[in-house]
Amino acid sequence: MQTSGTFEVTLFEAVDVPLAPPVETALPIGVARMTKTYAGGVTGHSATVFTSAYGGEVGTYVALEAFEGTLDGRSGTFAYVHSASTGGTDRSDTFFRIVAGSGTGDLTGIHGGGSLTVDDDGTHLVDFDYELN
16 A cells, blocks of 8 residues: 655754763764654654754764554554765655554554655655555
């Protein structure tokens, strides 16, 4: 099954997580928490742990999200992970995976993949390509 929606970041808050032992790289490593709201075939909200090595317009992020809401009217919760790199104007090395075994409610048994993109006008899009067992 496939479904799509838009999302809006409603919170992006840096979290102080010192590296132990401290290691400095050319790109600072950071952690943040995020919340998002979704509309379309995907409705609901998510809580996200966002990690990155980023500076200027270059870097890589890895995010783990806990989603609560509906996919095409099926309600429940599940986790998904995604990552990407950027050189400033590009997006590469993308990864998106629904965490198998994380689904509840009507989304129990969910697994699969998807993608996150940003339109030229700044609209954030999410696509889920999933199956239910």
